[in-house]
Amino acid sequence: MATATEHIPAGTWVEIHAIVLPPGERAPQTPPDTQQVPLEMRAKGLLIEPAALDDDVEIATPSGRRLRGRLAAVNPGYDHGFGPPVPELLPIGREARALLRGRGQRR
C-alpha cells in the first residue's frame, strides 16, 4: 500500500530483520539466557517494491531468493575495524628483540 513515507526506491541494497523463533519456540537444548530472547535474522538484498524504514518488505538476495522481513537499514556499511592499539600488546616485540640480543651476549 502506497504512503507518503515511501521514499526508498525499489532496487536499493537494503538489510531486513526478522524474528525466526520467538522466545517460547526456541530449541529445547538452548541455555536459559538464550531461551529468553528471540532467534533473530538479518539478511541483505535488493528491495522489490518502494518502501519506508520499518516496513514489512520483500528483498531479492544475491542467490536470487525472495525473503521477507522488516526493512532495517539502507545500504548498511561494514563498520567493523581495529580500534586503538592495545597497550598490553605494544611492548611484546621490543621485549623479544631484547631477549634475542641478550642471548647473543651470553654466548
Added chain:
Amino acid sequence: MTAALSYQAIMAQRAGIVRDSIGLDYARYATGALAFDYERLLADTGYDIETARAVQTRTGVGATPLIELHNITALARAVSRPGKGARIFLKDEAKNPSGSFKDRRASLSVHEARRRGYPGVAAATSGNYGAAVASQAAKAGLPCIIVQEAFDSRGVAQPEIAEKTRACEAYGAEVIRLSVGPELFYVFLRVLKDSGYFNASLYTPYSILGIETLGDELVRQTQALTGRFPDAVVVTHAGGGNVTGTARGLRQAGASGTAIIAASVDLTGLHMASDRDFNRKSFTTGHTGFSLPFTTWPDRVDVPRNAARPLRYLDRFVTVTQGEVFYITQLLAELEGLERGPAGNTSLAAAFALARELDEDRLLVVQETEYTGAGKHPIAQLKLAKQLGVEVTRGDPRRQRPGERIVIPEHPAQLAAVDVDLDRLRRSYLRNALAALPAGTELTAADLVFLAEETRTSQAYVQERLDEMGRKT
C-alpha cells in the same frame, strides 16, 4: 511462525533434507550397530590426493609456502635449556584464494556440487569456511548461501564474524546472519529445503579429503628443506577436520612416524550457545568449545556420519590460552614479518612451548595460517573484550579465566602447552558411543573392531572400558 516451519517440524525432516542436499547414502556403509566402513565411505568419493590436487590447482588452491621461522625458533632457544629448541616451520595457508586452508575443504564440495548439477551451494559456518565456499562458488559460477551465527541479542556482532560476512558478500554470496543459538542448523535446513542447494558441510568426505593435500605438501616441503620428515605437526583443532585430513595426508606421504599434536584455545567455562557468553570469547574457532565435544563424539553434525574423526589420529592434544595466542600473533608479526591470525595461530602458540621441550635438531611444523584484517585481529578482539568488562592484563597466562580475564604473557618462557588426557577423551568417546546405541541393540564383533579403530586402541582396551561401564557384549 507457521506450524510447518516450527523448530520441531523442520527437525523432523532432517534426514530427508540432508540426504537430498548431499546425495550420499550413508546407510550403505553401516557394518554394525554403531560401526560403519569409514575408509570405504571416503574411497567411494573417487578423490585420492592426486585427483584432489588437480581440482584444487584449477582454482589456485594449495601449493602454499612452508616458511622456517628462524627468529621465533631463536627466541624459543633463548629461553630454553642448552641444546633445546626445535626448528619451527609454518605452512602459510593464508596464501590460499580466500585466505585460509578452508579453501581446500570447500574446493571438492563445490566441484561435486557442480559436477552433480546442484543449482548452488550452501554452508552453515561463521568462520573462514564461509568465505572459502563463497570464493569457490564464485569461481564455479554457482550461487551460494552462507548461514552464520553472527550477533548477540543486543545486536553486537562478533568482529571476526562481521569480517566473514563482508568477505562472503564480497564473493557475491547471500549471507543469512543469525543471533546466538543452536538453531543455526534449523535455519540451515530451511535454506537447504527452500533452495535445493548442495550442502557444503564441513563434515562430508569431500571436506576432509580436500585437506589431505595439505599434509602431503608439508611432508614434501619439509623433506626438500631439511631432507627429513617432520618430527611433529601441530594442528589447530576445532571440529576435527583439520586434524583428520592433515594426518591422513601425512600418512599417505609416508610420514608414519610424525606425531600429530592438536592444539585448542582453552575456553573452559563458556557456554557455546549462551547469548551472554557469545561475545565474551575472543576466539570463534580453534577452541575447546568445539574440540572437546567433537573429539569425544564426532557424529553431532549436519551429516549422518562425520568424516572428521580426530581420535583416530591424535598422538597428543594440548591447550593454550587466548592471551598466549595473542602474544605469539604479535611475535609472528614483529619477528617474522607475517601478520596472520589470530585464531589460526593457536597451533603456533603451542608449537613455541613444545619446541622448548625438544632438541634443537627436531622439526616442528605448524600447518596453517589464516589471513588477518579488520575485526579479525587481536586489537579488534581485545577492544571488544574490554568493552564487555573482560579484564586484559599481562602476567602468568595460567591466571586467565575465559570470559573474565585474558592474561598476555610477560615473557616467552610463560607459554605452555597444557596436555589434555587422551585416555579420558577415549573413555568419554566410549560413553557417548554407548549412549548413541539404540535401545535394545547389542554391540557386535564389528562394533568392537570399529570402537578400537575410533579410539586408536585395541579391542581388549575397548572391552575393558565397556566392562567398567557395566556393558556386556
